[in-house]
Amino acid sequence: MRMLFTGLTAVILGTIPTFAQTAQNPPQTYNPILARPVTLPAIFPTPVSITPGKGSVMLGKSIVLVVAPGADPEAEALVRNTLTAAGVETITTARQLPSVPDRPYIILGTGDAEIVRSALARSAAVPDSNAEGYTIASVAAGNGALITLAGHDADGLFHAAQTFRQLAQRSTIPALVIQDHPAMAIRGTIEGFYGAPWSMTDRAKHLHFLATVKANTYVYSPKDDPYARDRWREAYSPAILKELSTLVTTARQNHINFVYAISPGPSVCFSNPADRQALERKFSALRSIGVHSFYVALDDIEYTKWNCALDSTTFGPSSAEAAGIAQAQLLNAIQADLNTVDPAAPPLIMVPTEYYDAKESPYKAALRKNLNPKIVVQWTGTDVVPPAISIPDARAATKAFGRKTLLWDNYPVNDYAQTTGRLLLAPYVRREAGLSAELTGILSNPMNQEAPSRVAVTGVAAFGWNDKAYDAVRTWHAAARELAGGDERTTEALLTFFDTQHMAPTFGSQPWQEQAPRLKAVLDGVREAIANGDDATRHQAIADLVLYADRFAGAPDIIRAGTVDTAFAQESRPWLDAMQLWGRALQLTVAGLDAADKGSIAAGRYFASAKRLAAAAAAIRTIPGATRFEGGIKIADGVLDVFVGDAPKLIAFEQE
Structure with a gap:
């Protein structure tokens, strides 16, 4: 898939040579084409900073790839595919940098590799020091160039390769330095809707898409998977486990954390050791196919009525407060088991029964008091489908749940009555810049239709990456261009179609985005x-x-x-x-x-x-x-x- 850009002047430096012709070293005779200004590209999600240099470089037909020891193989594969798509015919490899390059050299690795640090120094750049961060530095030199992709870690290097994929869509790559890293630690989607689940093919496509927008999380939580909800105690068949295993591998290749969610709430007996063991067995089976992140969903259940007499004996008469205590006890036990069997695993995630608003209640107070502080809590905002989310809203949720929350944003999901007959294709708006300081992350709940969901999810991911510089309309246009493969006529047709599906309803009578x-x-x-x-x-x-x-x-x-x-x-x-x-x-x-x-x-x-x-x-x-x-x-x-x-x-x- 390709990301192209809006309102940019392409910089064309004449016929593509077999070496990198640079604007720093033009021919002696004046060429009006070479005199065109060098323009900065638009990158989505918007990087933390882009600093322009002098000149620009064409990749040409031949480049040299320098891969530092231990560099992420998926990032290398993506760079190679990008170069081929850009028309590069010959990719040779080297272990050292020449004093004066005669063609483009692309250096790929993490900032702890000596050759990467050396290449950055020659570009007057320093490595980004944040998790998932990266630096890209391109500089014209001699008749060639150095283009350095330096990740802080393997994820950062993969994100750098995704940005390079966008840069290489233009006819030239300007001299620049990009310093970039995500604002939110968790960014992606939760397949948490009711109705027909996505197919495994849909999910695989979605994982590839998430990688292009620098998301890092996919939660498998389809409400209509019987083995994750109604029949949660039952094991998956070997055939289903094999399908899930393939999906987990696809996620890993795309640097996406595959999170398995289970919804035992409709029938669980919180105080019964057998049910806790059933959850642990289910997680163990998923761990055997490479899953290391787990989630317990306790949403959309009756929480003031026990499912078993033992809970009444253990926790007393049913009530919202008692439910909070019971849920915390079970989740704490699950977290303790995860700590024992997989100490490096991310914390358990849970969605509470009161997942909406941040009003104080006996249930929230019980969770706040009893739930292991390591466990991540999801929250949907000021309502199930909130018209807006502000920084004070998020701070209120932090106070209510005793920790910063992970936002479950019910957009563009279309599984409720007010969305009947609609696709939700409006841009992602009315989430306040600065929320990154008050949330642990953001997950979009998409539609039953996977491909149309990408329009809104592109915005959610871009907001999660850099909420302070997020531009909703430009990102919306970029999503259309991606679906159109860069074709302007198709892009405009898509935007015309999106406009007919601009309505964004809430659970009430008033929409939070107007129609057309x-x-x-x-x-x-x-x-x-x-x-x-x-x-x-x-x-x-x-x-x-x-x-x-x-x-x-x-x-x-x-x-x-x-x-x-x-x-x-x-x-x-x-x-x-x-x-x-x-x-x-x-x-x-x-x-x-x-x-x-x-x-x-x-x-x-x-x-x-x-x-x-x-x-x-x-x-x-x-x-x-x-x-x-x-x-x-x-x-x-x-x-x-x-x-x-x-x-x-x-x-x-x-x-x-």
Whole structure:
């Protein structure tokens, strides 16, 4: 997959030679192409700092790769694939750096390797010293260049390789120094939705995607996996374990921490040693295939009613407070077992029964008092689907749970009634910059549709990496470009489609993001132009809307043909089908307005045909079994349907 950039001027240094031609060492004769300014690239997630140098370098057809001892093999493989995709034909290897390079040398390794430190010094750069951090330094030298990818650790080196993948999409790589590291320690997704789980193929694709946005965590927690919830005591079959093992390997290759979550809450007996042992056996089986991170989910359960008489004897009458004590006792025992059998494993993660808001309660107080402080607690914000999350909100959660929380953000998940008929494709917004200081991390709960989920998850990951420099709209555009493989026409078609799915509902009646703001602005402009009575303005507005309607109606076919992963079009099929019909309805509506404006009696026929197509579009339903709530597909509802319905009244026309 490729990440390309918005609003950047490509720097083209003429015909690609077999060596690195640099702007520092131009030919003696003036070349206007070489005189073009060197521009900095846009990188997503946004790095902590990018400092420009002088000049730029083309990779050319031949480069030398210097891999430091012990360098991460996945990072090396990614760099090699990136170079091949960039048109490099010959990759030779070396162990030393020349005093004056005659072509590009790419140095790959961690900052503790002598050759990496030497290369950084020659670029006037220092290694980043933060976990998962990296430094990239590129400098033109002689007829060649040094491009150093230095990771603080193996993860950092892999992230450096991902950034290099983006840099190499341009025709030249500018001289620069990038210092970068994540703001949040945990970043990624939790497959925690109800309804049809992702397939193993979906999950593998998602892990590859997470790597491209520098995420580091995937939690396996599908609500409809019976062996993780309803039948949690039962062992997985060898066949399922084999599939999960393949997934764990894919995660490891992408530097993603695979976290296995189990949901025993509906039937667990907290004080029964047999149930604790059943949990430990399940974790042991997963550990045998390479899982080292575990999670106990206690959400969406009845917590004021015991599942067994033994809990009543042990903890007394059922209550929220007693549930908190019982849960803490079980989780502490599980954490103690993890400490014994796998001392290097990350801490246990749990999601509490009161996972929403930060209001003080007997349950939260019991957890705060009794739960091992090492255990990570997830929290969904001020509500199940919060319209916004602020720094004071996160601080209140820290106080309520007695530790900084791991944010479970229920966006773009579409498994609740208010999301019926919707994909959630708006940018990730209204999370306050600075939350990184108050949270241990952030996990997005995605949709049943994996490929469309990447639009919002790109934003969540970028916010988790660098919340202070996060730009929601630019990141949104970058997500579209990634899906489009860099093709501008497909990117614009995708953004037009995203706009029709901009609605972001909550559990209440008020959404936290409005529907179709781009389309609404266009249609409102047409209404205003018609209403003001100026003939020229009205004629021009209608003519402009003809062009817009054509682009709108044509967008679905462009998306079907142009997205790099066919899964996006497949999983979005009914929405694209409905959008196409709505687009034709809009075309006929504009034709009706144009006819009415010219006094033609054909206006009524156009409007009637538009109404029929709109009804056909509104009748399209979601893919059976794909989502928890099924229903009619919604396309720019409240905006496009209203305009099509109102259009016959905007200009008086003669009926046939």
